[in-house]
Amino acid sequence: MTTTITAPERVPSSGTPMAGAGFLTALRVFSARSLTHSFRDVESLLMAVILPIMLMLIFTFVMGGAMDVTGDGAASREDYLSYVLPAIVVTAAGFGASYTAVVVSNDMTTGFMNRLRTMPFPSFTVLLGHTVASMVRNLLATAVVYGAAWAVGFRTDASPLQLVGSVGLIALWILVITVVFAVLGMVAGSAEAASGYGFMLLFLPYVxxxxxxxxxxxxxxxxxxxxxxxxxxIDAARALLNGETPGSEWWIGILWCAGFIVAAVWTAAVLFPRKVAR
Structure with a gap:
């Protein structure tokens, strides 16, 4: 008896490559990845929360009784706490964003980006994922600072709309500083250099x-x-937080933020493809 072996029938290929992950899917994946790494790094997470509280307590209880910020000749800790609170938040946001520069630099220098070149992911969503995760960390730290300030005596006469405006302006600066540090992490040659490049930005609130x-x-x-x-x-956020009119400071601050974001996005758009193509 003769047995005939029939070759398996070939399924004709459509010639269409496998579809990769879309922008939103990739952003969700890399944001979750960055957040997971952040919450696993307990020391950095605690520092992001504890540092602003320590700064607030030190400035309020060490300098608060000596600083006359109202101009009436009488210095009080409550007045100084209301005065210094926005500065504490934006200062802590800068230190929190510097962590973004380090993790972005690690992704750029340890071969992670090279691996992504072989995968159906938009590579730039890695930067966006780090930005989203940093925003979540810093907004969490901001909420903790406001809660701690309330616990030690801070009170406000601001309306709900003014409170939203104050927090929104601070959140806008957090976004700005996060984007800037993400770009610094992208262009730096090492994680240490990435942290050092943004060193001057961290001192702007003090001056x-x-x-x-x-x-x-x-x-x-x-x-x-x-x-x-x-x-x-800071002046606009402080005025709104204390129920006052910010004057022209709010739109000047927004213009500064817009300028930083445009410069950072343009730098990333020009340099990121070259960095990934190496």
């Missing part, structure tokens, strides 16, 4: 109206303190 009135500074420093980005942002 602004955040911790002391600009008028109390030396004449040669007042010009810089008055015309750098942190002063209008």
């Amino acid at each position: 602004s109206s955040g911790f002391a009135p600009v008028e109390s500074m030396p004449d040669w420093l007042q010009g810089f303190a008055q015309h750098q980005p942190m002063t209008p942002i």
Whole structure:
């Protein structure tokens, strides 16, 4: 008896490559990845929450009884706490965003981006995922700071709309500083360099109206303190938080934020393809 072996029938190929992950799917995956790494790094997470509380307590209870920020000749810790709170939040956001520069630099220098070139993912969603995760971390730290401030005596006369405006302006700066540090992490050659490049940005709140009135500074420093980005942002957020009118400071602060974001996005759009193609 002769047995005939029939070759398996070939299924004709459509010639269409397998569809990759879409933008939203990739963003969700990389945001979840970055958040998971953040919450596993307990030391960094605790520092992001504890540091702003320590700064607030130190400035309020060490300097609060000596700083007359109302101009009435009487210094009180409650007045200074209301004055310094926005500066504490934006300062802590800068330190929290510096962690983003480190993790982005690690992804760029350890071969992770090279692996993504062989996968159906839009590579730039890695940067966006780190940005989303950093925003979540910093907003969580901001909420904790406001809660701690309330516990030690902070009260406000702001309306709900003013509170939303104050928190929204601070959240906008958190987004700005996060995007800037993500780009710094992308261009840096190492994680240490990425952290160092943004070092100067972390000191901007100290040389602004955040911790002391600009008028109390030396004449040669007042010009810089008055015309750098942190002063209008902090002044507007402080005015809204205390139920006052921010004047022109709010739109000047928004213009600064828009300028930083445009510069960072343009830098990423130009340099990221070159970095990934290496």
